[in-house]
Amino acid sequence: MPPIADDRAAPDPRAGRRDRRRAGVALTIVLPALLAGGCGPESALPPAAEVADAGPDCLADEVLWGLGLTPPDGHDRPAPASGSVPADFDAVAIVDCRGGWRAPLDLQPEVTAPPERLDRVSPEDVVTAGPGPVDDLAEHEVDLQDLPAVPEPVPAPVSVTVVEAELRGDLGPLLAALARPSQQPAPDEACPAMMQMRPVIYLVDADGRAVLARWPTTGCGFLLDDGAPGLLDALEVVRETTRTAGAA
Template structure:
């Protein structure tokens, strides 16, 4: 038995490109409801990389609580940078969506897929942007993106967001990552990850 176990562990190490998602602990049976916050906030990168550090100051994402009526959505794209005459900056971006939220709410209500036994998943890191539902009075809940058996977000939420209207988009510079080279003048050009 020990020999078989050692062989299995060795095969897992050699595979390297596969993993069983730790985030999908079989002991976790459900995602709790999100707690209502005073407002939607986007995390600020504090290391100059454009990536928030451990989602500092954000509450735990959860399901939409019963009785919470959303009228808008706020997404916080990750890995946002801005280029200007001074160089490349890390930045915080805030995108507000409005429109019919029916499809989005249905997608958010999808259950997480549980991994079957012996599932091997590609070792791919996914950067998931914080997503808030906002009520008419400004209160907000940070919502959980439903995931598949490998811990990757399902496509329903992104598809629903594409059908909403972008009501506003604000980008705020945070820290200079790379100064501009002398003699090179750049325009303000925001960029972000595809997540």
């Protein structure tokens, strides 16, 4: 009696090899994405900066605040939205806004030492409270007029002055630094309690249009590698223009 044929086809040994190759290709594609997203802090580029056809403006409100300056009363001058440098924006120069904490020496305010108060207090004027009933404190009454007055809120300045410094040279290192994505805060990341000021710069193209660049930062909000000042110092200052907002 002839053998009965089995309807089930024998497995093709080449099919297993093809499946393994497909799995290897898929792993090659997926693994880098998993490693990029699963190891270390995540990173992200901010939206592209708004292109200002009118050019750079170092007297814009946001720029003044970024320099540590308070805009004068009634000063309403919004800045273009900052962000990453647009891909089709061809920068040929940098305008570095300098003022406040980054003001040139001739714009630095005069600082006088505060008057020394300790040597003006005689021992008889020093009131000490020792142990004893509360009624004993009656003899140590303090005249409220002798207490220092509560300082009044600091009013907005009448005017503020900044300097627009045009920088030229090899912009490649600076553009490469600005093109890096910012790191996002990692879970339970401990950040130092400190403030870091950063340069406020515009990138300008050959047509005079400008974008307000946003510096890439760490998860704690500090400059990546803190290399911003050095990158600007490597460029040549070709022009400085003083700008004043408010009454001169």
